[in-house]
Amino acid sequence: MAVTTSAENPLPVGDVSRLIGGWIDRLGAVWVEGQITQISRRPGAGVVFLTLRDPSHDVSVGVTCFRQVFDAVADVVAEGARVVVLAKPEWYAPRGQLSLRATELRPVGTGELLVRLERLRKSLAAEGLFAADRKRPLPFLPQLIGLVCGRASAAERDVLENARHRWPAVRFEVRNVPVQGVHAVPQVVRAVQELDARDEVDVIVVARGGGSVEDLLPFSDEELVRAVAACRTPVVSAIGHEPDRPLLDLVADLRASTPTDAAKKVVPDVGEEAERVRMLRDRARRAVGAFVEREERGLAHALRRPVMEDPHRMVEEREAQVTALLDRSRRTLGHLLDRGLSEVTHTHARVVSLSPAATLERGYAVLQRADGQVVRTPREAPDGAVLRARVAEGELSVRVTSGPDGTADADG
Structure with missing residues (x-):
């Protein structure tokens, strides 16, 4: 609605602000793209405050949204991230300030990709595919190691060289496959399943020498994650990308930070094991020696006892005691018999004297x-x-x- 004004009939600032608010209220929700320059999350508050900036025009606007809207993308959105916001423009008349009330936040580019991966991660975690009780221990000394990696890649070289340096007799069954691109997932899945089907393979290593988030997408594919979860052979993930861990790291039985680290965790070092055996042998020798010395001291102490130096002495002492006890018993028995005989004699005399005979x-x-x-x-x-x-x-x-x-x- 047009407003007629003049120098003699101006509008107050409050009326202008109110009119601007009315015009803005008639504007529906719009999609806005910008860069987040500030995030304010107050403890206990149900609203999150953002500042959205347009770098090309150096314009900023405040954005408010409910906490649950922001929490949906909080894991992948930070200050400096580009986002697309579905928001309703609002005008705060007392201050004459424009803001946006957001109902949806979507990261742009890599952020959007990370949001999809986060949703997939939560879904697979709810199924229990990442549970710790599903992790299987690696064999101490695998006889045959399955390796899935790119052809002539640095990851393959790092795993083979470091493993053979640690244990020269170790054997590998290598499957060279594409590790990025549209053909990576089916070929990596097929290679893992082939190695898992071989009974002689003790552990499977899936290796790649890092890369961008987009390059590592095959190792977060749901098909590959489920194939690794279904393996009966322990699987080691050696993707070599620390900032953004692919989902393969979560489902694997063991995560290695790099292919070199995978070789160290899968194969024991022959020198370290030999040193450990030597230390254990020395420890056992010391323990046995101490036990023998302790028993020898006990035996020597026992031999120094009088009963061991002169074994007949104890028998002789016991013989004297037995003889004394025997004499005492004989005297006691004789006294008892004499007394009994005397009593019988007196009793017989009385019986005879009283007898009619x-x-x-x-x-x-x-x-x-x-x-x-x-x-x-x-x-x-x-x-x-x-x-x-x-x-x-x-x-x-x-x-x-x-x-x-x-x-x-x-x-x-």
Whole structure:
């Protein structure tokens, strides 16, 4: 809407700012390209503040976006990066300041490529392809090493020369393939699968001597990553690019910083191993020597004991003790027998003195009726009764007759 003004009828600054804000509000979201010159992320704030600059015109504008919008590309976007922003222009009337409210950020060029790789990395990591428990240990001394590298490349030379310098008897099965370009991925995958199918191959090394992010794209390809994850043979990644690690480094069982480092990690050094064997042998010798010396000292100390110097001495001492104990036991047993005999003799004398047989020996007799009852009074033996008279030397049968005084008499 046109506004009519004049020197006599000017508009206040506030009205001009408000009108500019109205015109800008009618402008929809636009795609804007520029270079990030400043990033402000306040702790706990839900909004990130950026400064977007056009280097060709030396113009800058402030950009605000929600944290989740910026976090989607935070791993690959930093100050100095070129981005494309989908934003809605906004006018802050009190200050007369233009800014952009961004709803989407996209890195340009390499940044966009890194965003795609980061998404693929997160997807494969969620499947567990990069988990530490999937990593397999390398064999101590591989008999045959599979090597996948470019033809006549520095990476091939570094691996072969350094490995053979460390262990001259090591053998290699080399597969020369393109390591960049459109044909790199299928040929590298085929070479890895062929080497993995051979039982005699103990470890596979995939090597390249570094390069730009674009050159290393084949080693972040999903097909190659899954092929390495499916290998039953341990795989070593030796791409040799420190700033931007390809996904092959994450899925491999071991990552080497360079092809030379891969040769050092895969093959042991014969000199170092010989020195280690020598040190272990010396350590074992010292341990055995110390053990023998300790046992010899113990044996010498045992031999110096009196019992070992004169073995019969202990027997003689024990013999005297046994003899003394035997004599003591004999005396004790004799005293016990004597006392027992005395008690038996006294008991026998008392029994004899109390025995009815002793009374019979003095001429007495015991009269018993036919039923065995002892006769104690004349009334128990009527006239004419037959009794049994028991004397010291035997028994007699007697008959009872009445005497002149009317008492019973016994006739034999």
